[in-house]
Amino acid sequence: MGGGGPVVRRAAPLNGPSRLGPADPRTVAGRFTSPLHDERIAAWLGIALGISFTSAFATGLVSHFMQHPQGWMAWPSRPVNLYRVTQGVHVIGGLATVPLLLAKLWTVYPRLWQWPPIRSAAHAARRAAVFALVAGSVFQLVTGVLNIAYWYAFPFFFTTAHYWTAYIVFGALLIHIADEWDRTRRTVMTRPRDAVGRRRFLLTAAGASGLIAATTVGQTFTPLARLAVLAPRRPGVGPQRLPVNKSAAYAGVVAAARDPGWRLTVTGRVRREVALSMDDLRALPQRSARLPIACVEGWSAEADWRGVRLRDVLALAGAPADARVRVESLETWGIYRTSDVAPDHWRDPLTLLALEVNGEPLALDHGYPCRLIAPNRPGVMQTKWLYRVVVT
Ligand SMILES: Nc1nc2c(c(=O)[nH]1)N[C@H]1C(S)=C(S)[C@@H](COP(=O)(O)O)O[C@H]1N2
Ligand SMILES: [Mo]
DSSP states (O other): OOTTSOOOOOSSOOSSSSBOOOOOTTSOTTTTOOTTSBHHHHHHHHHHHHHHHHHHHHHHHHHHHHHSOOTTOOOOSOSTTHHHHHHHHHHHHHHHHHHHHHHHHHHHGGGGGOSSSOOSHHHHHHHHHHHHHHHHHHHHHHHHHHHHTTOOOSSSOHHHHHHHHHHHHHHHHHHHHHHHHHHHHHHHHSOOSSOHHHHHHHHHHHHHHHHHHHHHGGGTSGGGGGGOTTOSOOTTOSGGGOOOSSOHHHHTOHHHHHOTTOOEEEEESOSSOEEEOHHHHHHSOOEEEEEEEEOTTSOEEEEEEEEEEHHHHHHHHTOOTTOOEEEEESOOSSTTSEEEEOHHHHSSTTOEEEEEETTEEOOGGGTTTOEEEOSSOBGGGSOOSEEEEEEO
């Protein structure tokens, strides 16, 4: 801005050329002395956070609606790895956001002490939106990290809270972007003097973010699996080279799964109910598919599955072409004991009732005697220890 240019009205009083101090005579002089409480840093981190939160919101919605399909939307069963990618972006991106958010909060926290705390109704509304944004962002990242670490320390159901908070955060984010757009634009378009310290701070935050991404992305991107030292799960580590979230013992299905009288029944809106023993299933045409399990927690692992096509078994029972199908597990409790298979998915020739994985009969922990495996579908919906297929 040249000396004779228009006077720029600043939204908040500043402590110097571009500082974010409280600029109030009553606060202790020199309390926020770091040159890093700075508009320019806040602006760049804000841009990065705006991008990462938008990406998390979009990929989070994909995951939510895949797991809770609405009548009007049909998720395709292809490409096979689509969900693996969107959920990988969600979880790895979320983890990589943690240092950026911490850096941003540290940069702007002097504003908490701005004085007077409320200057007008508009100012109050703006601060309320910022409060919702900060509180909601911290909540999303903390619960997200605890959840993928399998530490259910919170008294509420994670997915519901995470889902609804996302709308609050995203709404507050839009308000904040509208509010800060001009100032951010101006800030990043001007050339700073004396930028070394700021640049180092931003590079450190970006470096920490990149390091987290590099050491976790291997949990879903197999070529980098060896780098995934920070990931709670790694592809290839577990029985039959596949991770296990919930064991058969934990699920309480060991005896039922080993019962020689086990049958897979197909029932509901069918022309004839069928009950298939293991031998019956083995006598049907066996198909192979290389498909990933793509867990909502961001890890995924590919495997070679072998078994019968779900659509072949449904045809055997004479299920209608528009059937909605639910598979049910021997597990007697919990929300993952059943899952719905939409027409696009059960008609897909890659959707199998798997009896084998990686060349061996399924291990008990991988769903013996029979599990569902389908393309482009969250891991929680790849139900293990099946005993019933219900057509509705
Ligand atoms: N019956 C049943 N099937 C289940 C689950 C479960 O808890 N019960 N967990 C699911 C989850 S969360 C994932 S990611 C995949 C792979 O889990 P695994 O590693 O426990 O085999 O199986 C799914 N199938
Ligand atoms: Mo999962």
